[in-house]
Amino acid sequence: MPTTVPAAFREFAVRLQPTDAQRSDASTKQGGVKDCLNGTLWVSRSFLTGSYARWTIIRPPSDIDLLVVLDDSKHGDDFFYAPGGAQLALERFHVRLKTCYPNTPIRKDHPAVHLDFTTIGFDVIPAFDRRDGGFFIPSRFASGWMPTDPTKHAELTTAMNGGTGDFFVPLVKMFKSWNCAHYAKLTGFHLEVAMSCPHLQKS
Numbered sequence: 001m002p003t004t005v006p007a008a009f010r011e012f013a014v015r016l017q018p019t020d021a022q023r024s025d026a027s028t029k030q031g032g033v034k035d036c037l038n039g040t041l042w043v044s045r046s047f048l049t050g051s052y053a054r055w056t057i058i059r060p061p062s063d064i065d066l067l068v069v070l071d072d073s074k075h076g077d078d079f080f081y082a083p084g085g086a087q088l089a090l091e092r093f094h095v096r097l098k099t100c101y102p103n104t105p106i107r108k109d110h111p112a113v114h115l116d117f118t119t120i121g122f123d124v125i126p127a128f129d130r131r132d133g134g135f136f137i138p139s140r141f142a143s144g145w146m147p148t149d150p151t152k153h154a155e156l157t158t159a160m161n162g163g164t165g166d167f168f169v170p171l172v173k174m175f176k177s178w179n180c181a182h183y184a185k186l187t188g189f190h191l192e193v194a195m196s197c198p199h200l201q202k203s
Contacts, residue, residue, distance in 0.1 A: 013170030016058040016177055025119055026052065026064055033066060033115070033124055036100035037093065042074035044129070049150040054157045056172045058180070062121040065112070067135065067150070068093075069127045080128050086111075086138035086145050089126040097124065111138035111146075 018026075026048065034046040050065030051057040057064070070089070072080065079085040079092075093113045098106050105116040112123035127135040134149030161168040 009167070009170065013173055016170075016173040017055075018057060018059045018061045022059060022061055022120070026061060029117060029120060029122060030066055032100075033097070033122065034068065037068055037096055037124075039100075040096055041092070042071035044069040044071045050123075053150065054154050054169075056157065056169055056176070058173050058176050060120075063114070063123050064120060065150075066122055066124050067127050067137070068124060069129060069135065072128055076128070079126070080136065080145065086126070090138055093124060093126055110140050 030046065030048055034043060037043055037046075046066060046068045047053075048064060049067050052061065052064045070079065075089075079089040082088060090108050090110070090113060094106065094108050097113055097115060101115060107114050109123070112125045115122045115124060125137050127137045128145070130136055130147055130149075134147055134151070136145040137148050138144075139146040157169065164171075
């Protein structure tokens with residue numbers, strides 16, 4: 001039993017972390033989704049991103065972001081440069097994933113296709129590499145492709161965490177836990193950005 005406030009803080013934060021079994025489950029499902037899409041598409045690579053990669057996700061994990069980067073030389077003309085290409089990519093992902101997972105609830109939800117597995121939720125996001133770094137993913141407003149750089153988001157979180165003596169990430173988790181239990185109107189990413197704003201203003 002913790003005897004100090006910092007110790008209690010850290011113990012609570014640990015209890016919010018996904019378990020090893022949950023992380024293993026996420027990794028297994030990532031591989032399955034990639035193999036499914038790779039059956040009919042040229043997938044360059046895929047990786048888990050978002051709060052999962054930044055270690056700010058809480059358990060039970062849901063809506064894990066999976067970025068699936070398509071080979072531009074094979075699919076640039078099909079999706080990236082084509083009129084309405086982002087919507088076409090989402091539709092292609094949706095149809096293919098329904099074929100592989102016929103008993104799993106699946107829906108298109110910009111900028112991703114959401115798979116509601118029994119144990120975990122996945123947001124599968126089509127993407128193309130961006131020449132200047134980062135990626136292009138479908139716009140949330142269904143109007144083409146938008147730039148994003150999850151690596152930069154992770155760097156900001158890491159910097160903020162280091163600058164607060166490793167208290168920022170646990171604090172984000174606690175706010176997320178409270179939000180899920182009492183409010184649930186803010187997204188986890190909104191909370192992370194809002195909490196890191198003072199740090200960004202000083203830089």
